[in-house]
Amino acid sequence: MGLVEELTALLGEERVTEDPFALLMYSKDAGASRGHADLVVFPETTEEVAEVVRIVSRHGVPIVARGAGTGLAAGAVPNEGGVVVSLKRMDRIHEVDVENRTAWVGPGVINLDLSVATQPYGLHFAPDPSSQSVCTIGGNVANNSGGPHCLAEGSTVAHVLALEVVLADGEVTTLGSAAPDPIGLDLRGVMIGSEGTLGLVTKVLVRLLPNPPDVRTLLLAFDTVEDAAATVSGIIAAGVVPAALEMMDQAMAVAVENWLHGGLPVDAAALLLAEVVGETAAVEAEAEVIRRIGTEHRARSIELAADEEQRAMLWKGRKSAFGAVAQTAPDYYLHDTVVPRTRLVETLSQIYEIARRHRLAIMNVFHAGDGNLHPLIAYDSGDPDETERVRKAAEEMVEVCVSRGGVLSGEHGIGLEKRDYMPMLFNEVDLDAQARLKECFDPDGVFNPTKILPQGSRCFDLGSRPVPDGAWV
Numbered sequence: 001m002g003l004v005e006e007l008t009a010l011l012g013e014e015r016v017t018e019d020p021f022a023l024l025m026y027s028k029d030a031g032a033s034r035g036h037a038d039l040v041v042f043p044e045t046t047e048e049v050a051e052v053v054r055i056v057s058r059h060g061v062p063i064v065a066r067g068a069g070t071g072l073a074a075g076a077v078p079n080e081g082g083v084v085v086s087l088k089r090m091d092r093i094h095e096v097d098v099e100n101r102t103a104w105v106g107p108g109v110i111n112l113d114l115s116v117a118t119q120p121y122g123l124h125f126a127p128d129p130s131s132q133s134v135c136t137i138g139g140n141v142a143n144n145s146g147g148p149h150c151l152a153e154g155s156t157v158a159h160v161l162a163l164e165v166v167l168a169d170g171e172v173t174t175l176g177s178a179a180p181d182p183i184g185l186d187l188r189g190v191m192i193g194s195e196g197t198l199g200l201v202t203k204v205l206v207r208l209l210p211n212p213p214d215v216r217t218l219l220l221a222f223d224t225v226e227d228a229a230a231t232v233s234g235i236i237a238a239g240v241v242p243a244a245l246e247m248m249d250q251a252m253a254v255a256v257e258n259w260l261h262g263g264l265p266v267d268a269a270a271l272l273l274a275e276v277v278g279e280t281a282a283v284e285a286e287a288e289v290i291r292r293i294g295t296e297h298r299a300r301s302i303e304l305a306a307d308e309e310q311r312a313m314l315w316k317g318r319k320s321a322f323g324a325v326a327q328t329a330p331d332y333y334l335h336d337t338v339v340p341r342t343r344l345v346e347t348l349s350q351i352y353e354i355a356r357r358h359r360l361a362i363m364n365v366f367h368a369g370d371g372n373l374h375p376l377i378a379y380d381s382g383d384p385d386e387t388e389r390v391r392k393a394a395e396e397m398v399e400v401c402v403s404r405g406g407v408l409s410g411e412h413g414i415g416l417e418k419r420d421y422m423p424m425l426f427n428e429v430d431l432d433a434q435a436r437l438k439e440c441f442d443p444d445g446v447f448n449p450t451k452i453l454p455q456g457s458r459c460f461d462l463g464s465r466p467v468p469d470g471a472w473v
């Protein structure tokens with residue numbers, strides 16, 4: 001039987017599609033790259049995923065896992081063709097263990113749905129990507145996603161205890177466990193952030209956190225980006241690690257306000273959104289520290305959200321910022337790099353300079369507390385000259401961040417988008433070690449081939465391993 005016939009026999013016609021419109025939709029994610037899906041399948045159980053992997057591997061065709069397709073680094077883009085395995089129908093919350101504050105969930109569960117479902121128990125899942133109303137837990141695991149509230153609590157890797165995974169030969173294994181300190185190599189940690197290149201995640205044991213008893217949310221406005229950035233460093237240096245510490249520059253604030261109509265001070269050069277959570281006495285004391293440091297850095301206004309409604313409005317503005325940009329240009333290129341917090345000011349001014357030099361419209365909204373920058377370039381992909389300038393500017397921005405002691409990605413992953421920048425950060429031996437790890441999990445390169453690691457990542461590909469005399473190669 002051919003590939004389509006075998007998969008249809010397993011899943012039925014309704015869950016195997018070659019429909020041209022569906023193939024088009026599944027050929028890209030939320031980023032700029034496009035691939036070509038040959039087929040999309042929708043398994044609903046671990047057993048079906050395992051059988052899909054066995055069948056597709058036998059046919060020697062690439063397998064690209066997909067959650068909601070909100071990734072921004074082309075991780076779910078089938079750039080080499082092949083079968084897109086959509087995990088979105090595996091969206092059951094299997095079990096909530098309230099006493100141990102954990103839950104086993106399917107990879108297709110929407111991030112926000114998990115916190116809504118555990119709300120009656122006073123629990124939530126801490127990682128909250130701005131895309132949380134649509135992105136899946138499987139995608140969060142694969143990208144080790146972060147979010148505004150990951151500053152104090154850590155990104156996805158800190159909130160996942162165990163994973164059920166289908167390996168390249170169709171075997172099903174569990175990595176990690178509910179035990180607080182599991183023995184053996186931390187293969188759970190290896191799988192998290194591997195962007196669908198090592199296996200397909202079919203179940204996730206997540207850690208849940210108690211909802212905080214109290215919260216204070218402050219909006220600080222500044223006349224310079226420098227003062228806002230210095231306030232970020234000052235708050236953390238003072239020993240306060242807010243639950244969230246987010247920054248928005250003026251151009252972004254204007255785009256958000258045009259859509260939100262929430263009364264944001266759009267004449268300020270930069271806005272800082274700071275949130276502290278915990279017991280009432282603690283949050284009041286921490287909010288006071290934030291006020292003091294903001295004032296020391298010439299904040300022109302400091303507003304405390306008066307009630308839950310105002311707090312929700314501020315977060316709606318922050319979490320919808322990328323969408324709000326749609327009014328200004330047909331496309332946007334969203335960067336994701338990290339620099340040490342103390343180098344935010346100089347890095348930002350270089351980023352503005354790069355955009356100016358390439359005549360590009362730039363806006364910034366980012367997780368300032370983590371030093372995780374998200375320069376956003378609004379442009380028109382129908383204009384080849386502008387698109388080329390975006391590409392060049394993006395590369396220069398990565399170079400600037402790396403030269404300031406930063407890394408290529410804070411949360412969106414490497415995928416295809418940053419793959420060819422990997423040698424900026426890793427030497428041949430580093431890349432070889434990662435390529436060997438990939439081979440251990442996936443010797444035939446079935447899962448998401450050509451992602452993350454640039455071609456020639458094995459040392460012998462790079463010619464750095466001398467070939468002994470007389471050896472047959």
Ligand SMILES: Cc1cc2nc3c(=O)[nH]c(=O)nc-3n(C[C@H](O)[C@H](O)[C@H](O)COP(=O)(O)OP(=O)(O)OC[C@H]3O[C@@H](n4cnc5c(N)ncnc54)[C@H](O)[C@@H]3O)c2cc1C
Nearest residue numbers: 067068069070071075130136138139142145146196201411
């Ligand atoms: C408006 C907007 C805001 C965003 N904000 C944030 C943010 O604040 N923080 C952040 O970190 N990201 C953010 N993102 C990026 C994106 O939403 C996250 O990376 C998210 O976790 C991707 O989830 P997904 O379900 O859409 O995954 P997809 O895009 O479908 O896939 C992402 C990667 O995961 C792999 N994958 C998916 N499911 C599985 C599985 N079950 N097993 C193995 N591999 C799998 C895919 O192959 C791919 O490599 C944002 C994106 C948008 C569009």
